[in-house]
């Protein structure tokens with residue numbers, strides 16, 4: 001029987017199995033380029049059903065309209081070959097179909113079900129974790145990995161990658177010590193493991209260890225940065241560390257040299273570019289012409305109602321360029337999606353729309369309106385996915401909006417939250433000084 005490197009049955013040839021192992025090893029740590037490896041395999045062995053299902057899963061979990069044609073073609077090929085697939089491969093096809101049809105929850109549970117039945121199937125664990133990430137399901141980011149760990153031992157191929165996935169889940173569940181230990185161990189096993197280094201960066205971000213985080217990422221970058229499809233995001237984290245240390249020039253340099261290096265060819269890159277510029281712009285820093293680098297890359301991606309998280313980041317870029325027509329188009333996209341079907345309808349209705357309206361209000365100088373829209377949605381913003389660090393942009397915006405609105409009570413409240421989380425942050429301390437200046441002297 002043909003199996004993958006960890007003994008899971010495959011319906012393809014032994015040669016295809018080894019090539020799938022190689023492509024998956026790259027995908028596990030987001031090294032370039034698993035799709036090229038799959039395509040080379042399929043050029044010679046087009047009947048390899050797992051290759052099509054794997055490819056469909058990769059494109060599904062980009063949450064990027066740009067890759068929809070690739071997703072659909074892989075899915076069609078996989079479904080045509082489904083009669084020759086084994087049960088595990090068939091479940092991969094079903095999961096990708098559910099994602100393509102807009103039911104992210106069902107797709108994620110399907111990938112997770114594969115991992116329950118086949119606990120050494122690392123690809124299933126990874127796709128499920130990506131699904132949980134896009135669904136904002138922090139606890140499952142941790143527990144779907146934890147549930148397979150008894151079936152793994154040190155030295156098994158990919159064990160370090162599993163540790164990296166667990167590290168991220170632990171971090172999102174605020175087990176920072178456990179996350180840091182697992183992430184550091186995974187990086188030691190394979191220095192190319194950018195996902196594990198990323199988990200450590202998240203720990204540093206959440207604990208306000210900006211200087212230490214920047215140093216860790218710079219020290220490990222020679223391992224994870226070259227030939228990576230994900231390095232832009234790790235460099236985005238470094239840029240956040242720069243801002244938190246008052247190094248604005250450093251943050252802008254990272255935007256220029258790293259975050260924008262891929263030309264925002266992936267939606268995830270456009271998210272990071274927009275979120276970085278937004279943080280700087282909201283603080284009043286001059287970001288030059290950079291908004292006009294990222295905003296055109298959103299133009300083709302909005303209007304489809306694929307993923308509200310993307311639409312909100314598109315709004316940041318369109319507020320940055322002052323493009324009122326595009327801002328309204330984002331709102332219309334979200335309004336249409338909100339009355340549609342699938343997971344994104346809930347995301348758009350509950351979270352995407354109020355946040356988009358809040359950001360638009362901020363751009364118009366209606367800071368009280370920005371607070372009014374964003375504040376109630378922030379508490380449930382996990383429903384539209386992303387990490388705590390990504391959603392932190394909402395707290396960031398609320399601090400600035402409350403201060404600019406001159407709302408002393410609200411500013412005090414927002415800044416108190418911030419100081420509790422990151423007392424030593426110059427950004428937080430700057431807000432604290434401005435919030436205090438809003439307080440009226442007590443009547444004699």
Ligand SMILES: [Fe+2]
Pocket residue numbers: 198202233237387389
């Ligand atoms: Fe991150």
